[in-house]
Amino acid sequence: MAHITLRVKLGPLVSFEITGQSCKELSSALEGFQTLNQQIDELCSDLAERVYPEGQPADDRRDGEEAT
DSSP, rough: OOOOOEEOOSSSSSEEEEEESHHHHHHHHHHHHHHHHHHHHHHHHHHHHHHEEEEEEEEOTTTTTTOO
8 A cells, every 4th residue: 555645835934744545535634724725815815905005005104103
């Protein structure tokens, strides 16, 4: 029987590894990652909108912020 290892690197600090005996086993282990991916995308999109509001250039300072 084959031993399968799937390594996924999501960024410089985030990665995960799944090991199984078949593609079906790996597929079962990955269930729910689509939901997790969607939730992370929503969180990052919300954060990006708060940091860079639409219609405001990225280098404009908000009221009270000082340039460093």
